[in-house]
Amino acid sequence: MLILMDIKLLSGALGAEISGINLKDSSLENWNIINNLLLEHKALFFRDQDISSEEQINLAKRFGPLERHIYVKGRDKYPEILRIIKEPDEKRQWGETWHTDVSYNPKPTKVIILRSLKIPPVGGDTMFSNMEIAYETLDDKIKDKIDNKKAIHSSLGAAAFTEDYKAMEGNGNLDEYSNAHPMVRTHPETGKKILYVNSMYTKKILDLEKNESEDILNEIFRHQERLDFTCRFKWTENAVAIWDNRSTLHQGLTDFFPGRGLGHERVMDRIAIEGDHPQ
Ligand code: SIN
DSSP, X not given: OOOOOEEEEOSSXXXXXXXXXXXXXXXXXXXXXXXXXXXXXXEEEEOSOOOOHHHHHHHHHHHSSEEOOSXXXXXXXXXXXXXXXXXXXXXXXXXXXXBOTTTXXXXXXXXXXXXXXXXXXXXXXEEXXXXXXXXXXXXHHHHHHHTTOEEEXXXXXXXXXXXXXXXXXXXXXXXXXXXXXXXXEEOTTTOOXXXXXXXXXXXXXXXXXXXXXXXXXXXXXXXXXXXXXXXXXXXXXXXXXXXXXXXXXXXXXXXXXXXXXXTOOEEEEEEEEOOOOOO
């Protein structure tokens, strides 16, 4: 099959907007093209994709088994789809500072597929950051300190977070989860090294004193959140973002201010695909 595809890079660091691919098509052939693009660009964006929930699920299943969120209730009819809702009068939204999804799990999410249903006229873009570049450009002295270290990722505070968002419903689980992961992991498909910590969930470096751990983590957080490692996607309705949760950080921007984005709803459907034990 001949596919006429256009690839527009979003920044020098990562991210590509793809046209000419229909996400209704979850054939192995179409998925192979998407997955190869994903491994290269880490975050892919597709506009005008009027796909159904079933079609979003079918595409997601090509990447692997689907993951239910540990704290947030899925949709009644499609429990594997988590609906992210910002009500018109809310100034905050889910996923609002730099993070890697559920890195406190033993096997954090592999890939996310996020589809936009309602988008404010302005505000609520999503940003992504490339953790392969963050590792490559890390100071050698810090690399030496962390290359064989693990850090604790914890969901402390995350269990009750649905209370902060009016229309997001918890699933009743309030347990806290912590897991230690290598600070530098190897991507299971590309073999590239990835800086694997994030300021939302990474709490402490194992085998280091509290102060030393804090100093190193703060220095790494400042480094990995540099704007030159990022790209920014401006949503339109019926757009789809697919990102590699292993090699990126992301955040939904909460720039909802009076006379601009405030007063408008933002609604997204999110599907997560199960990952593996970071190595
Ligand atoms: C997320 O953090 O998974 C959601 C990001 C967004 O809604 O832009």
